[in-house]
Amino acid sequence: MTTVGSRLCLRPLTRADAAVFVPWVNDPEITRTLAIGARAMDVRAEEDFIEKTNASAHAVLFGIVVRETDQLIGSTGLDPIDFRNQRAGFGIMIGEKRAWGKGYGTEATALVMHYAFRELCLNRVQLQVYEYNLRGLRVYEKVGFRREGVLRQEHVYDDRFWDTVVMAILREEWEKRPVVSEPGRT
Amino acid sequence: MRNPFRIGTDMYLRPLEPEDVARLTHWTTQPAIRTALDLFYRPLDQAAAGLFLERTKSDAHDIALGIVAQETESLLGFIGLNRIDRENSHVQLGVFLGEQKANGERCLSEAVGLMQRYGFEVLGMNRLWLYVDAAEARTINLLEQRGFVREATLRQDRCLNGRYADTVVMGQVRGDGGE
Numbered sequence: 001m002t003t004v005g006s007r008l009c010l011r012p013l014t015r016a017d018a019a020v021f022v023p024w025v026n027d028p029e030i031t032r033t034l035a036i037g038a039r040a041m042d043v044r045a046e047e048d049f050i051e052k053t054n055a056s057a058h059a060v061l062f063g064i065v066v067r068e069t070d071q072l073i074g075s076t077g078l079d080p081i082d083f084r085n086q087r088a089g090f091g092i093m094i095g096e097k098r099a100w101g102k103g104y105g106t107e108a109t110a111l112v113m114h115y116a117f118r119e120l121c122l123n124r125v126q127l128q129v130y131e132y133n134l135r136g137l138r139v140y141e142k143v144g145f146r147r148e149g150v151l152r153q154e155h156v157y158d159d160r161f162w163d164t165v166v167m168a169i170l171r172e173e174w175e176k177r178p179v180v181s182e183p184g185r186t
Numbered sequence: 187m188r189n190p191f192r193i194g195t196d197m198y199l200r201p202l203e204p205e206d207v208a209r210l211t212h213w214t215t216q217p218a219i220r221t222a223l224d225l226f227y228r229p230l231d232q233a234a235a236g237l238f239l240e241r242t243k244s245d246a247h248d249i250a251l252g253i254v255a256q257e258t259e260s261l262l263g264f265i266g267l268n269r270i271d272r273e274n275s276h277v278q279l280g281v282f283l284g285e286q287k288a289n290g291e292r293c294l295s296e297a298v299g300l301m302q303r304y305g306f307e308v309l310g311m312n313r314l315w316l317y318v319d320a321a322e323a324r325t326i327n328l329l330e331q332r333g334f335v336r337e338a339t340l341r342q343d344r345c346l347n348g349r350y351a352d353t354v355v356m357g358q359v360r361g362d363g364g365e
Binding site: 037084085086087123124126148149150151152153154155156161166168170 | 227273274275276312313315335336337338339340341342343344345350355357359
């Protein structure tokens with residue numbers, strides 16, 4: 001299944017994609033905003049992660065691809081998905097640094113929200129973002145996420161504690177957002 | 187007192203034993219308890235309850251203890267520290283009271299205090315946190331008296347009795363006071 005936006009498409013990841021991700025998930029400039037932290041990852045570990053997530057009934061993992069160039073620039077998804085409570089956690093990584101600052105994070109996040117609310121019929125999508133991830137905070141607010149609180153000293157990075165912001169978007173908020181274009185499916 | 191792990195004034199905490207399985211399965215048949223605990227929305231027989239308790243005991247990231255009234259030696263509920271995160275120095279507190287006895291809340295408050303000390307002083311954590319149903323005003327008040335702070339309200343976080351219910355995240359960091 002592929003979800004198509006104006007400039008990006010989301011497609012399933014396979015083991016063959018793992019090698020592209022390994023330099024990204026070992027780069028501190030990239031992992032400083034991710035919950036995976038600063039653990040060394042090799043290709044095998046990345047392959048296992050992709051395979052395990054793809055096999056899970058409670059997670060969805062997408063590769064983010066620029067339509068024009070067909071380049072894989074990162075990953076995004078929902079994990080965990082709690083169908084009983086109709087909610088999910090959201091995560092995203094734009095690993096390709098040349099793709100930063102172009103609005104791809106905003107578009108990919110919006111595509112996943114469309115998938116969460118329209119295809120999985122969820123009611124709530126939640127995320128946690130470290131207080132120093134200002135770019136992330138801006139992207140999520142732009143998509144419609146609201147700040148629900150601050151978890152004090154929740155995260156250790158660079159030898160000190162940092163707060164973590166909890167954000168969420170509800171289906172009713174998503175439905176009321178100004179719609180520019182609806183993604184398609186192939 | 188049998189196998190006390192931490193001792194308070196009216197209660198003590200002890201490791202969970204196989205005979206506690208029967209109490210757990212009984213409590214999970216009570217609608218008020220079942221709805222309060224997301225874990226137990228499915229039917230739980232004794233074998234499944236036994237496995238659940240075994241898992242909580244064998245997981246290095248979890249500590250689960252029984253809350254026992256000193257006077258009657260009766261098990262009132264459970265308390266534990268879950269998802270111990272050494273990298274970020276925080277741990278989740280989990281608690282529930284199965285028996286609503288006269289001194290139940292006092293015992294619960296004492297149990298929370300004992301686990302706060304254990305979390306901060308023995309495990310050396312910097313932060314303790316927990317989820318509470320937003321409608322549980324008495325529990326929230328009890329935790330605030332113990333030094334926890336409301337940090338976030340997760341809107342429409344759970345499906346409860348056919349409706350969405352909010353969840354409050356409460357946290358306490360070293361130096362807040364009350365720990």
